[in-house]
Each structure stands twice: as C-alpha cells, then as structure tokens.
Amino acid sequence: xxxxxxxxxxxxxxxxxxxxxxxxxxxxxxxxxxxxxxxxxxxxxxxxxxxxxxxxxxxxxxxxxxxxxxxxxxxxxxxxxxxxxxxxxxxxxxxxxxxxxxxxxxxxxxxxxxxxxxxxxxxxxxxxxxxxxxxxxxxxxxxxxxxxxxxxxxxxxxxxxxxxxxxxxxxxxxxxxxxxxxxxxxxxxxxxxxxxxxxxxxxxxxxxxxxxxxxxxxxxxxxxxxxxxxxxxxxxxxxxxxxxxxxxxxxxxxxxxxxxxxxxxxxxxxxxxxxxxxxxxxxxxxxxxxxxxxxxx
Amino acid sequence: xxxxxxxxxxxxxxxxxxxxxxxxxxxxxxxxxxxxxxxxxxxxxxxxxxxxxxxxxxxxxxxxxxxxxxxxxxxxxxxxxxxxxxxxxxxxxxxxxxxxxxxxxxxxxxxxxxxxxxxxxxxxxxxxxxxxxxxxxxxxxxxxxxxxxxxxxxxxxxxxxxxxxxxxxxxxxxxxxxxxxxxxxxxxxxxxxxxxxxxxxxxxxxxxxxxxxxxxxxx
Numbered sequence: 001x002x003x004x005x006x007x008x009x010x011x012x013x014x015x016x017x018x019x020x021x022x023x024x025x026x027x028x029x030x031x032x033x034x035x036x037x038x039x040x041x042x043x044x045x046x047x048x049x050x051x052x053x054x055x056x057x058x059x060x061x062x063x064x065x066x067x068x069x070x071x072x073x074x075x076x077x078x079x080x081x082x083x084x085x086x087x088x089x090x091x092x093x094x095x096x097x098x099x100x101x102x103x104x105x106x107x108x109x110x111x112x113x114x115x116x117x118x119x120x121x122x123x124x125x126x127x128x129x130x131x132x133x134x135x136x137x138x139x140x141x142x143x144x145x146x147x148x149x150x151x152x153x154x155x156x157x158x159x160x161x162x163x164x165x166x167x168x169x170x171x172x173x174x175x176x177x178x179x180x181x182x183x184x185x186x187x188x189x190x191x192x193x194x195x196x197x198x199x200x201x202x203x204x205x206x207x208x209x210x211x212x213x214x215x216x217x218x219x220x221x222x223x224x225x226x227x228x229x230x231x232x233x234x235x236x237x238x239x240x241x242x243x244x245x246x247x248x249x250x251x252x253x254x255x256x257x258x259x260x261x262x263x264x265x266x267x268x269x270x271x272x273x274x275x276x277x278x279x280x281x282x283x284x285x286x287x288x289x290x291x292x293x294x295x296x297x
Numbered sequence: 298x299x300x301x302x303x304x305x306x307x308x309x310x311x312x313x314x315x316x317x318x319x320x321x322x323x324x325x326x327x328x329x330x331x332x333x334x335x336x337x338x339x340x341x342x343x344x345x346x347x348x349x350x351x352x353x354x355x356x357x358x359x360x361x362x363x364x365x366x367x368x369x370x371x372x373x374x375x376x377x378x379x380x381x382x383x384x385x386x387x388x389x390x391x392x393x394x395x396x397x398x399x400x401x402x403x404x405x406x407x408x409x410x411x412x413x414x415x416x417x418x419x420x421x422x423x424x425x426x427x428x429x430x431x432x433x434x435x436x437x438x439x440x441x442x443x444x445x446x447x448x449x450x451x452x453x454x455x456x457x458x459x460x461x462x463x464x465x466x467x468x469x470x471x472x473x474x475x476x477x478x479x480x481x482x483x484x485x486x487x488x489x490x491x492x493x494x495x496x497x498x499x500x501x502x503x504x505x506x507x508x509x510x511x512x513x514x515x516x
Contacts, residue, residue: 030339030340031340032342032351033340033341033504033505034431034435034499034501035433035434035435035436035437035501036435138496139495139500148434193309193310196306197306241346241347242439243344243345243349244314244340244343244348245349246312246351248309249308249309266433267342267432268342268344268432268433276307276309279309279354
C-alpha cells in the first residue's frame with residue numbers, strides 16, 4: 001500500500017456497461033452563467049462514502065451505474081467500494097465466484113471481474129476505485145453531463161477506464177463496514193420550501209403540494225424526476241421570462257405536474273417553480289424508483 | 298430603500314432569486330453583484346427579468362446573502378464592455394463576430410419586419426449588442442440591443458438540427474448557436490467564430506455583460 005501516494009495505475013475493462021454507466025465527481029458548480037449545469041454525482045454522499053472506503057479524497061471521480069447489470073474486469077489488483085443502490089455484488093475469478101460486500105472496501109485481483117446485479121433498493125450504484133478514475137477533466141470536472149454533453153461520454157461495452165495515478169490517496173481505512181442503510185423502498189419524504197413563483201399558483205397549491213403523495217414516473221433521469229398526481233392549479237398562464245433555476249426546484253409546466261430538478265438540469269427555465277427541496281434532501285431523490293411514492297413536507 | 302423594484306424571492310435554503318422589473322435592471326445589477334460577491338457565493342445567474350444567486354449556506358447564511366442582495370446599489374447605467382476577467386476584449390472592449398448573412402430565414406425575417414433583407418443586415422450590423430444572460434446551452438448568450446428593431450417571433454416549429462455558428466433572431470434577442478443543436482430561432486447568417494471551447498479559458502466567448510458587434514463578411 002502506498003499511503004499518501006497516487007496508487008498504481010491500472011485499468012477497468014467494461015465488459016457489460018448496464019443501462020447507463022457514467023463517470024462522476026463533484027461536478028462543475030459556479031459556471032452557471034456560462035450555461036454550464038452543475039452536474040456531478042447525483043448522490044454526493046454515497047459517492048463520497050465510496051471514495052472514503054478506498055482511501056480517496058471525497059471528490060475523486062467514481063462510476064455511477066444506473067440499475068445494475070454491469071461487469072467490470074480489473075487489469076491489476078484494484079481496491080473497490082460500492083455504495084448507493086443495494087443489490088447483489090459478486091467477484092468472478094479463476095477460482096470461482098465469491099460475494100463482494102456492499103459499502104465496504106474489497107480487492108479485485110488482476111483478471112478478476114466485479115458483477116453488479118440488479119438494484120434491489122434505489123437506482124444508482126456508486127463505485128469508487130482506489131486512486132480515482134483517471135480520465136481528463138473538462139472545465140475542472142470529470143463528470144458526464146447528460147444534458148449538455150460535457151465531460152466523458154457514457155461508458156460502453158468494451159471501454160477501458162484508467163484507474164489510479166491521478167488523485168492523491170491515503171491508506172484504505174481500517175473500517176469493516178460503513179454504517180449506511182439501503183435507499184428506502186417505501187414512501188420517501190422530502191422537505192420543501194416555498195419557491196420563487198408560488199404566487200403563480202392557486203392559493204391552495206402550497207397545501208396541495210404537501211398534502212398529496214406523488215408518484216415517480218418512468219421519466220426520471222439526471223436532469224429531473226417527473227412526478228404524477230393531481231395537477232397543481234396555476235392562476236397565471238402567461239409565459240415566465242427565462243430565469244435561473246436551482247437544483248431541487250419543483251418546476252411546474254402547463255400540465256400542472258411538477259418536475260424535480262437534479263444535477264444535470266438546465267441552468268435557466270421558463271416555467272414557474274412552486275417549491276424547492278432542501279439541499280440536503282435532494283440526494284434522496286436520486287435513488288427514487290419509478291412507481292415509488294414521494295411526499296413533500 | 299433606494300433599490301425599489303428589487304424583490305428578493307425565496308429559492309430554497311441555498312439561493313435567492315432577485316426579481317426585477319425589466320432586462321435593463323438585470324443589466325445594471327448583474328455587474329454590480331459580479332464586482333463584489335462575499336465569500337460563499339457560488340453562482341450569479343442572470344435571466345431575462347431576474348438574477349439567481351446561489352451560495353454555500355455553511356459559509357454565507359441566507360440572511361447575509363439577502364442583506365447583500367438588498368443593499369448592493371445597481372450600476373447607474375447598464376454597463377457594456379467585457380465582464381471582469383473574461384479576457385475577450387476586442388477593439389473598444391467589444392467582441393467582433395464576422396457573419397455571412399446567408400441564413401435560411403433572412404427573407405422571412407425581412408417579410409415579418411416589412412423591410413428588405415439588406416435592411417435586416419444593416420440593422421443587425423449597425424447595433425451594439427450586449428450579452429444579457431445565457432442558459433440554453435453552454436456558451437449560448439441571449440443578446441439584446443437598444444433600437445435594433447429586429448424583434449421577430451420564433452419559427453412556428455423548431456429545426457431538429459441547427460449547425461454551430463448559426464446566427465439567429467427570436468423575440469427581442471439575437472444569438473449564435475455555439476454547437477449543433479435543435480433550435481427554433483430565425484436564422485439570418487452564420488459565423489466561423491468559436492463560441493464555445495471547453496479547453497479555452499474562458500470556455501465561452503459570449504458571457505453575460507460582454508458587448509458584441511456583428512460585421513458582415515462575404516460568402
């Protein structure tokens with residue numbers, strides 16, 4: 001172990017990418033005036049935890065895997081930790097198959113592969129590799145921005161990802177297991193504050209937003225999560241001049257059904273924002289599954 | 298309160314939306330905010346009638362952010378010229394963009410305005426434009442100008458693919474597509490100027506506050 005060093009450089013070969021496999025770090029905050037979305041890991045707490053488990057700094061680039069079904073083979077001995085969504089993890093090696101732990105560091109030997117099964121809880125796995133994912137940065141970040149196409153392209157079958165040799169690392173911490181719980185399967189409650197255009201809605205809309213249980217639709221990606229339920233009533237139908245929108249905003253298009261904006265959301269929008277989810281709760285939305293219930297409090 | 302017409306609207310626990318009466322107010326307040334951000338301000342995002350300011354509320358409490366936004370006097374006149382630190386000064390602090398005025402919608406724009414295509418070109422090149430705000434895509438700037446008299450509606454249906462460098466008009470705005478994308482603006486010309494280069498510093502040629510002049514070049 002090279003404590004304080006940069007780690008031996010190796011590679012992960014993407015034998016199966018699953019539905020969407022992205023490289024993410026802390027994103028590109030502070031450049032919204034240029035039209036650049038913040039992007040970055042949708043669940044930054046899970047990403048930072050995975051990094052910590054393998055001795056990386058909190059904002060080293062990790063892999064963000066949607067739903068599972070990926071197979072990654074290591075070219076050299078590689079420490080890995082998986083957090084976020086929870087599902088079956090196994091290491092496939094010449095000596096057979098063994099289970100791999102969730103939210104704990106484990107080692108792949110050269111030639112071994114990590115198979116990540118379908119997510120049972122949540123939708124986004126985070127995989128940290130010791131030394132970080134070593135792709136070039138764009139505008140200060142290695143994140144894939146799915147809206148504007150900045151950063152590395154989504155990883156595909158056969159791609160090879162350089163590992164280590166980029167970010168400074170410390171020792172792999174002597175932790176058996178991080179005290180993390182799997183994303184909840186039932187109704188999720190997100191704390192919400194009034195939005196800038198609450199007055200564009202009927203007086204009852206603020207209570208209506210919080211009284212109902214909303215359903216996550218299949219239109220849920222890194223840009224936002226579209227919710228279904230009884231539409232919120234607007235009292236103004238004119239066009240809103242384009243204005244800056246925050247991550248966590250509940251933007252309401254003419255349908256009356258809110259969209260919860262996540263990290264890749266456009267920096268400005270033309271529909272009124274009825275409410276804004278508290279910053280620390282936004283990450284909970286990144287693990288919502290289609291059909292799952294959401295309540296705003 | 299000297300800053301009448303400035304409404305601070307809530308936008309969650311880490312941002313405030315400054316709602317203003319007109320785009321002119323945005324153009325006067327934005328440079329003032331850009332010139333004096335306290336520690337903890339993350340993003341200052343101008344819009345058509347508003348400015349969104351986000352912060353790290355561990356460093357800058359929301360109340361302190363609101364006090365700064367309420368108390369900062371706007372510039373007395375909309376400042377044109379280059380935004381601080383952009384380094385994209387042309388002559389007289391203005392970005393010059395060479396344009397071939399051969400856009401597919403030039404005739405239609407002239408018809409909508411009741412004039413000739415040559416007059417559209419004359420108005421577009423005769424005006425001084427200011428980047429008011431961005432947001433459609435990285436490097437896209439909404440340009441405004443006093444007295445250009447070029448306001449036209451968007452196309453009835455957007456084009457699936459507008460090439461990089463296309464120069465367009467929509468509403469009170471002009472703009473240049475930084476890279477290929479779908480788009481509904483009326484296209485009047487094209488430029489070879491590089492609007493967006495993620496490897497350059499800054500990555501965007503047209504950042505809010507910058508002045509722009511269009512110059513006609515031959516096809």
